[in-house]
Structures are given as structure tokens and as C-alpha cells.
Amino acid sequence: SFKNCIEKAETDSGMEKPVSLLKATLVDLQSLYNCNSWDEISNHPPVTYGTLSFNKETRGSQLAEQIKAHSFTRAYEAVVFGSLRDDEGTVDAPIGRHPVDRKKMCVTQKNSKNAVTHYRVLSRYKGYTHIRCVLETGRTHQIRVHMAYLGHPLLGDATYGAQSPDKGLSGQCLHARELEFSHPRTGELIHLTTELPEYFTSILRELGTPL
Secondary structure: OHHHOEEOOOOEEEOOOOOOOHHHHHHHHHHHHOOOOHHHOOOOOOOOEEOOEEEOOOOHHHHHHHHHOOOOEEEEEEEEEOOOOOOEEEEEOOEEEOOOOOOOEEEOOOOEEOOEEEEEEEEEEOOEEEEEEEEOOOOOOHHHHHHHHOOOOEOOOOOOOOOOOOOOOOOOOEEEEEEEEEOOOOOOEEEEEOOOOHHHHHHHHHHOOOO
16 A cells, blocks of 8 residues: 555655555556556566555666566565475476466466576475565466466465465465665665565464474
8 A cells, every 4th residue: 555655765666565456556656657567567466465666757667677687686475385395496487378267377388488486495384385486587477376386386376276265365375575676767776675464474373383
């Protein structure tokens, strides 16, 4: 919400993302600040919490170039089903539109784009794992698709995981934790972080003591 907006520089801001009205809000921002597309900056599904950057000027394309050059850091935290075999790793698997369900994405070689996700285990619980993911690319639903591809879908993800809600969640347990990029005008290194929301910490408490 705008109430939680954190001004970090004259033309860039970080804010807490609302669950349902994010895209409607960004349409207004796009018109108000003359942005071409919020997707140039970051591609978050509408049920993900966390930090978001938007640009008030046409320099937004410079941020997009940073993403392409892998100098725009986007770190997430998530809770997934099961126990990941390795403490850290990389998923390098192309993502494209699902051939049957066009609302979904999938790992595929056909009409796809390269997608790379780096993950690290933060803590392990009985039947679940708390992880940190850093995106090298920014494909739609990338973390959700890549974790499901590994056989460890996100907790609460009814699209790529369990078909029924888990632990009372209305969406996946995924939080945009950290952004780092160079200010497109001044070159200053901007680092944005946000605390885990209450629903996320509540889930971790419910999972019990880490193994």
C-alpha cells in the first residue's frame, strides 16, 4: 500500500505489495508516471508479498537493462513442500506457456525463454523447507514453476502444487525480500529490504522447530 511506501531515492521507491489490487494500482502508476510497463522492472504474480520497484521517469529502461545484465538483484523467500536434497543449487530450465492450460507456465523447450533460479536452504522442517531464491532471469511464475519442476512446489500454490488451500493460505508462501540495483540517474547503489509478513512468520512458527 502507499502507506507503507519507502522512499529510497528521488525517482525510485520500494513498497509493500497488496495481495489483490496490485495490478490495478500499477495501471494507475503507469499512467501517472509515464511508465511503459511495470513488467520491465519486475514480474511478480498478484499473490506475492514483498518489495517492488517502480520508476517515475522514462529511465525505467535502464533498470530493465540491469536485469538483462544480471546486476539487478531480486531475492525471495519461500516455503516449499518436502526436503530439498542439496543445501543450495541452481535450476537452469527454460520456461514457456503450458501447452494445454494457457494460464499456466511450465518448463519446456518449445516457444520458451531461458530461466535461471539460484536457491539456498535457510531451514528445514518436517515435510517442508524454507528457502531463499535469487533470480538471474525474470520469467512469469519463475520460482513457482522451477520449484514444482524440482518436485518441491510452494506451500499454498494451488496452480503448481496442491489443488486445495494449505494451512489457510489464500496464495503461495512467497515473499519478495530484497532488491538491489544502481539508481538509473545517479548510479548510487540502492538496496531495498522488507521484513517477512506476519502470515509467513506464522507459518514458520506452525511448522515447529527446524531440524
